Amino acid sequence: MKKKAVVNNTQVCQIRMQAISDTMSILSGKWKFHILGTLIEGNRLGFMDLLREVKGIGTKMLSKELQDLEMNHLVSRTVMKTKPITVEYAITEYGATLSPLINELAKWGIEYRQSILKAQDN
Amino acid sequence: MKKKAVVNNTQVCQIRMQAISDTMSILSGKWKFHILGTLIEGNRLGFMDLLREVKGIGTKMLSKELQDLEMNHLVSRTVMKTKPITVEYAITEYGATLSPLINELAKWGIEYRQSILKAQDN
DNA sequence: ACCAATAGTTTCTTACAGGAAACTACTTTC
């Protein structure tokens, strides 16, 4: 009798797994959370502002990541008719729905650090 | 007057960013969430069980990812004195603290799918 | 003796992510 998968073959499980993959794929890469976090914090930033805020990122990556985020409607891009032209990036209403998730990530990471410190005290 | 970063230079912000990086680094890779989700669902699984449950993964990746998770105390590995030897992997108490985060990821992904379907109805 | 199942490790190869630096293009300021 061959064994089969028994845990992960319920439909609810499949859908959840797929959903997690979707989310992670949209937020993949080294910089997405930094950019989103920065835009949630200080709304309406120019390209050069973001380049300064998101420490370590280069123009290529910033440009590419912003395009990804814009494509997924998490960030809006507005060209202003100033001279020289400036571009304003902002978090969208939809992008703001990521806040609880980002908070969970931050919360877990902070607690993780604390648990390591505690473990070292022994 | 040179512009400086103004949004992300508060200490709270720095700590949160670092925490998010920590979390993402611990959960990095294509398979971590699948493995953790599977172990949360069905506790105590053998290596071959996981190989069957986590669809698409190979032995090398499963082995490596389990080592990572064990190193970070999210998963426990117990060698049973059966013959032939079997190994039981289980989520730790600490690993279970990831549940809220995993739920948020799944929730957001499911809502994302629904928002795309709605947008197509227009 | 041979196959199947346990739990991995090792090797080889490929694809992609990401970084550095140079470049485009326009405008304002000195």
Added chain:
DNA sequence: GAAAGTAGTTTCCTGTAAGAAACTATTGGT
């Protein structure tokens, strides 16, 4: 007219993630 600021793009290079396949090693079943 040169420098500096706006917002990117392009090219070239490298390290790592990941997959496929073969291999080790032990034991049980027929």
